[in-house]
């Protein structure tokens with residue numbers, strides 16, 4: 001069973017995806033970490049994030065054993081990731097790895113921006129997880145404050161809006177809800193409620209597929 005989960009930054013999709021993977025005993029791939037790692041490596045080489053060729057070369061040399069590097073989780077790396085993610089050349093290199101991951105015989109839970117639309121258009125279940133930009137900014141603000149970073153909520157909101165705009169308007173695989181994806185709006189849901197709602201949507205989609213087959 002392939003479960004594709006897409007959505008904007010701080011929508012809760014990553015946490016929901018992790019819990020869904022644990023619930024069904026499936027491997028989980030956070031594809032945002034791939035773009036973050038490419039951005040990290042491009043910057044570490046002193047290269048220009050806006051140059052498609054150098055960013056694609058970094059993607060080609062990516063060490064996937066470094067995807068849990070805590071340095072990938074900073075706001076700056078997230079911003080840099082959305083710059084390298086605009087390059088079709090980078091996306092083409094990372095597509096191979098993601099498709100291979102999806103071929104795991106038991107299935108997989110994969111989250112990102114273009115999983116249901118480009119990476120796994122034939123996924124068994126597609127979820128599009130979202131929340132209002134104000135709520136997403138509030139969550140991100142609390143996380144940053146928790147980790148000792150001083151920033152105003154307005155600044156976080158402006159960053160979230162910038163990243164959304166970049167992800168939604170780029171030419172290569174923009175963020176959008178697949179036509180056959182179920183929408184999960186987490187604006188008024190805590191993480192437990194979002195997880196339960198996701199499971200209900202998955203079970204409903206699987207039930208429908210069973211009836212159709």
Ligand code: C5P
Nearest residue numbers: 009031032033035081082085112113114
């Ligand atoms: O999800 P996360 O915030 O880690 O993603 C970082 C950036 O990587 C996103 O803003 C987006 O530009 C890019 N990304 C993407 N396609 C994916 C996953 C992430 O373009 N499948």
